[in-house]
Amino acid sequence: MNNMKNLMISIDAMGGDNAPHEICKGAIAACKEYDDINITLVGDSEQIKKCIEENPISENSRISIVHADERIEMDDHPTLSMRKKRRSSMRIAMEMVRSGEAQGVVSAGNTGAIVAGGVIVIGRLPSIDRPALGVPLPTVNRCTFLLDVGASVHCRAINLYHYALMGNIYSQKILGIEKPMVSLLSNGSEEIKGDEVVAEAREMISKANLNYTGYIEGNEIVYGNADVVVCDGFMGNVILKFGEGLVSAAHSIIKEEMGQRFLPKVGMVFMIPMLKALWNRFNYEKYGGTPLLGIDGVVIKAHGRSKSPAILSALKTARNLIKKGGVEQIRSELE
């Protein structure tokens, strides 16, 4: 699979706030950028055709459409909707991975349903009972891979241990870090900190063949004091959203303050190159695409608000994971 010239990625064209238009645009952009990928857009074929006709390019020959007349809504119950909406775009896109028609799937839809679909439709890797969503977070010194950011709510020590193993492989093989520093999120750096689950996970992780660097606190994440940070999905979700909120708030505060003052406006002109550099550094869209690890296939969740650049980025992550055989790497690490 790793050496194949042509990959096939299925994409849930109806998932997310800007579906299907931005999803289709992202798929077209990916075909323009990479000549080795084929994409199947799954969803309302009329709407999808219209989007593609608006953006006619020679690469369209590598885009195909599979019709689906249902869609999973953002507020649908994750497991129930995945079980009952059998003709939904998300489920059909996932079934293409199970059947081998596609090597990976991307969706910007309901997160819970993506996780449920990964488990129910595609299946878990042996020994994994909870998959994890991982995000490469831009920080001051490096890109830190944080997992789980919301596949599960809470978890047991063994799950945190699996997250550490999977995060380590992802960091090595996909993000290219030779010997990733792996750490466990806690409420203090001393060994007596952490709750029972975290303390038990520390025991397991510190004995594994990992470059384990101990507990990490919230403020240290920001400085990128680790390559991989492991935590439960409740905490990871709150941190990720808090961080996104701060970045977007900083943007709106600067705009507001600027509106009230004349001098800053003058200053702003001079500062534009710096602000562009900062934005490039912290732009989450660039890193877009959250892999669902622990599933027997490549599943990438894109942000619900994704526009075409974020979809392109999620497709890029999927392509990368497929080409590098990420799932097989994780499978063999877990054995």
Next chain:
Amino acid sequence: MNNMKNLMISIDAMGGDNAPHEICKGAIAACKEYDDINITLVGDSEQIKKCIEENPISENSRISIVHADERIEMDDHPTLSMRKKRRSSMRIAMEMVRSGEAQGVVSAGNTGAIVAGGVIVIGRLPSIDRPALGVPLPTVNRCTFLLDVGASVHCRAINLYHYALMGNIYSQKILGIEKPMVSLLSNGSEEIKGDEVVAEAREMISKANLNYTGYIEGNEIVYGNADVVVCDGFMGNVILKFGEGLVSAAHSIIKEEMGQRFLPKVGMVFMIPMLKALWNRFNYEKYGGTPLLGIDGVVIKAHGRSKSPAILSALKTARNLIKKGGVEQIRSELE
């Protein structure tokens, strides 16, 4: 007690990274600012005397010293050190509250020991089994009171319910919000989100006589979409530190980028008024002083890195809480 002209606050002069010098300076500053407070500095009397002699002011008459020849270190075990170091500055300062010699106590020392001391030395309010540390967080639209930020690790639903009641009173009586919007931190805003403990707490809080506004997500905290946000101490601690880390990282990144470019330096001159306004808005020191709620006395924790302005601010919080009878208000709310 609320109408007394002269309050007495005891302060652990040996707690924190900058003790005793900055603690003494903060105490002197508080006496200068408020003519109704007396302060007892507890710690190594030689060192304290020296600090005070370096800053001779007429207000010194309202400062007294109680000698303590032990101190609780930052890495001491919280409960053990509080039980065993009976002559430590922190314990003696707390005993002054228990005996009624002081109406409140401030320490910038070991957080766990402050919580243990509150419980062991001063005692909990009836019906409270876990006290909570609360922090007024500066956000885009308002000051949000977040609790617990680290008094406990995890907790049961009843504890989260108590935090909601205590946070509501603190927000009303101390922060002056008429009808505080109280919310519960979760991994999504829909009712099906949250783990079992959070879901059970939601049931209890939504039935209480509170202006409960539902689950709040990480990104909404930043915008100040609630006056009171309730969560367990593990999560609260991680969020608080992550936020502090981001503020300090933003500062260092701007400096770094500025060093590399000439134009931004020119722009910076124009932007200084705006940056000052931003800093005033988000400067944690201004809000300094974290009340330990649920204890039968006023206990204020200051940040371990506190310099004199943060100590002044913690003393101000203690004074405010004493004068407004905050502890009595919470006691009657819990009954």
